[in-house]
Amino acid sequence: MYKEILNYQEKEREMIKIEKELGASSERQRLLRAKKFLNDFDKIESMNTRAQNLTIEFNKINGKIADLAKQLSEYDNMSGSSNGADEQNYFIKKVSQLDEKITSAEVDLAQVTTDINEHVKYFEDYKKKVKMAKDEFGEYKNKYDELKQSRQPEITDIQNLLSEIEGKIESDLFVRYKNIRSKKIFPALVPLSGENCGHCRMELAMNRISEIKDKKIIECEDCGRLIYIQE
Numbered sequence: 001m002y003k004e005i006l007n008y009q010e011k012e013r014e015m016i017k018i019e020k021e022l023g024a025s026s027e028r029q030r031l032l033r034a035k036k037f038l039n040d041f042d043k044i045e046s047m048n049t050r051a052q053n054l055t056i057e058f059n060k061i062n063g064k065i066a067d068l069a070k071q072l073s074e075y076d077n078m079s080g081s082s083n084g085a086d087e088q089n090y091f092i093k094k095v096s097q098l099d100e101k102i103t104s105a106e107v108d109l110a111q112v113t114t115d116i117n118e119h120v121k122y123f124e125d126y127k128k129k130v131k132m133a134k135d136e137f138g139e140y141k142n143k144y145d146e147l148k149q150s151r152q153p154e155i156t157d158i159q160n161l162l163s164e165i166e167g168k169i170e171s172d173l174f175v176r177y178k179n180i181r182s183k184k185i186f187p188a189l190v191p192l193s194g195e196n197c198g199h200c201r202m203e204l205a206m207n208r209i210s211e212i213k214d215k216k217i218i219e220c221e222d223c224g225r226l227i228y229i230q231e
């Protein structure tokens, strides 16, 4: 009763082998690599955030320098019209403090400018890499399509055989088999090995041994596969 379904499973095995070979092919791997690079939205997001932060920082320091320069020119004006040595000394001290602050802010600004230039360069490099990845994606998409095309006759043959065999399998059994396969489990049908499941090795209880002898096929309580007894 399970001869046809075993036959079906063997054809599925051939199909899975082809799918695995296609999946593991260098064409597919290169295609996935390019796709992963192009879909790295976190990286793009982090580059944008960095650019925004650098701009904010640049504007902040520029504003600070403008403020300090304004204060400096005010003190300069006042010091010209001041009376007395104490007042003069006070202005000189203030002017020199402001000078120091401006110098320090200019150092910060130079650093941010360097960071911005580096980021621009990084971004330019990234754009080149994106272009390369796009080219690679196009190239390997074609190559992968060609590879799939070259295997298509085998795939079609197997598909035809699968439909042919399917017609000979008892429908209840086929539904059970398909249900297991829908969970990506393969093989779905395994032989009884001694008193154990042929896949997960779980030992069957006495009543289940009787059941399998009677029904020929039972479901493994552990791995969910169908266990058959060889007639």
Ligand SMILES: [Zn+2]
Pocket (backbone or CB within 6 Å): 197, 198, 199, 200, 201, 202, 220, 221, 222, 223, 224, 225
């Ligand atoms: Zn099992």
